[in-house]
Amino acid sequence: MTMAKRPTIHDLRTMRGKHQYAMLRVETLEEAEAAERAGVEMLSVPPSMILDPNFRDAAPTAFCFPGDNFFNIGGPEKMLEWALNMYKHGADAVYCSGSLAAVRLLSEHAIPVCGHVGLIPSKATWTGGFKAVGKTLESAQLVWNQCKALEEAGAFAVEIEVVPASVTDAIAEHSDLFLISMGAGSGGHAQYLFTDDILGQNTGHVPRHAKIYANFAAEYARLQELRIKAMRDYVTDVHEGLYPAPQYCVGSDPEVVAAFRSWLADQDAPAS
Template identity: 70%
Template sequence: MARLTVRDLLDQRGKHPFAMLRVETLDEAEAAARAGVELLSVPPAMVFDRRLREVAPDAFIFPGDNFYEIGTTDDFLHWAFPLYKHGADAFYCSGALATIRAMADHGLPVCGHVGLIPSKRTWTGGFKAVGKTLETAQLVWQQVRAAEAAGAFAVEIEVVPQSITKAIAEKTGLFLISMGAGAAGHAQYLFSDDVLGQNRVRIPRHAKVYADFAAEQDRLQALRVEAMGRFARDIHDGDYPAPQHLVDCDSEVVAAFRDWLDQATR
């Protein structure tokens, strides 16, 4: 598969439903790419690791972090340019509209965030759906229009009623990345921690669990403890190291060394 471009995503709106995952490790990135997940959100540092493109050569890569981890508009630009140089395809930005505008003005593909924005949840009442009332649905639409006017090509639309997302999708030119906002999004986005079942806190309602890595991690941890316990007991009981674990030399060498050592330490 050829590496996707922004133009490809926009042209495929409503024609092909894209899969997107947040991955935290190279192993997860490789698994996602091999599994056919087209869009990957990654920690920014991962972009600088040349192995990312070795394991996921065709994936559309979004580095992203919360706006308060990056800073002002100038900080975002200084953050984005090296990432773009190292192969990032687009940038998640929950910062100011001025930041989106500045990045877009420099030709950097930007994805904004609307609806439930976890880093700004205090404004919409915490971790809950946004858009269930006329007023909040209008807010989501205003956020979409503002991001588009600022130059974003996409927005993550999070925990918005599916009917509101569908109505917005019919009226916007943006690529909508749905996280719990319904099938009208042009991509469906989840975190690999939830998909793999390794999230040990509350699983969001919109998430779907496909594996039980937490149980497997617990099993492996029990194996670690058991193996390391036997190792410690072997040492304490004098059973390790055993002869098969040792290397030695000829007795003549040992005798000569001891004679030399006796003289050297007088």
């Protein structure tokens, strides 16, 4: 049987427009392993997961992007130091939401870089908050100009987030970038969602583009009620003297106990 292999940048570029890749944001090794076993080809992960030696055992064939907000990392030189460490520990590419100078510097050091356009949560103030970008001619032009600037700086891919599908289609026709669509339509070459959303474990706002496939929140609530009941029953047993019952205690030979008690009594006796 032929073992699946991890995609390369060359593979992604070759399959651009021929195959839709599935991509998820995972936060735990359990989620990473589930994604691997489910056939998810691309993962976004916290940087700490890349540094975990167990990560590649959990997801050996996933093309993996670690990412963090630029303000948590710093300027171009610090971004390069961070990216080199990620690449050293097995990242296939890195997200860079920092400056074009940072993207250019990483690219010059042969680090595969993915930029971010459209709705960028850490920069949403510039585009009017948490809403779609690209619905007007001016904002569609902004998304295009961001894509071209990132491509010219050396990025091989961009995440295009909450942009009208028709705008994404047009950009895909005029750019060689690998487009990772988060709520930006099938014109992207990979579809990207958060595991929290697809598993239904996000109890806050669920984005319009997120499709829910399970209801982990309800299961967590059920488990919490079971947790509370078990703890309450334990408290009752302790207060009523029902725990610990004999079967939960270590027994001893009665003769040993008697001898021990006799010895203790001797210890209490006043010295002559």
